[in-house]
Amino acid sequence: MSSLKKIAARRAELDELAEALAKQLAEVDAEREELAVAERVLRRLYEQEAEAATAGQEAGAPQRVQVAGRSVLKVPHRGEVADASALPVDYQRMLKIVQVAGGPVMVKDVGAELGVEVAVPGRLEPLRGKLSKLADRGWLHKLPNGTFTTRP
Numbered sequence: 001m002s003s004l005k006k007i008a009a010r011r012a013e014l015d016e017l018a019e020a021l022a023k024q025l026a027e028v029d030a031e032r033e034e035l036a037v038a039e040r041v042l043r044r045l046y047e048q049e050a051e052a053a054t055a056g057q058e059a060g061a062p063q064r065v066q067v068a069g070r071s072v073l074k075v076p077h078r079g080e081v082a083d084a085s086a087l088p089v090d091y092q093r094m095l096k097i098v099q100v101a102g103g104p105v106m107v108k109d110v111g112a113e114l115g116v117e118v119a120v121p122g123r124l125e126p127l128r129g130k131l132s133k134l135a136d137r138g139w140l141h142k143l144p145n146g147t148f149t150t151r152p
Contacts, residue, residue: 078138095139104147
């Protein structure tokens with residue numbers, strides 16, 4: 001193989017490597033951006049919690065916090081509070097429905113109990129999100145088939 005062919009082959013290898021590294025760098029930069037946003041949101045939430053604590057807000061009461069300029073209810077993790085009374089009222093009702101069922105419950109069944117129009121497409125998605133949030137925070141258990149049960 002001539003020297004020029006060897007140089008051309010090596011240059012092609014390096015071009016491929018440079019392209020792969022550029023793609024990897026772009027992915028790293030995107031993840032760093034996401035982490036920076038998450039860090040800002042968490043700092044804001046921690047600051048609001050500290051302000052609420054110094055203002056003498058009742059520890060067990062559901063808290064409203066600002067996220068992206070919107071006021072939202074904070075759903076605490078199960079280990080952070082003594083009982084479900086710290087949850088917002090809507091979440092307490094959902095938790096109670098699942099507890100009364102005594103077994104796996106589908107989102108549409110919870111929706112029917114709450115008076116949501118279960119036949120209308122898209123009406124259950126916000127409810128599914130709230131039930132998933134309860135599962136993420138340790139209040140419920142989400143089964144692989146999409147149903148929810150209580151945690152012991």
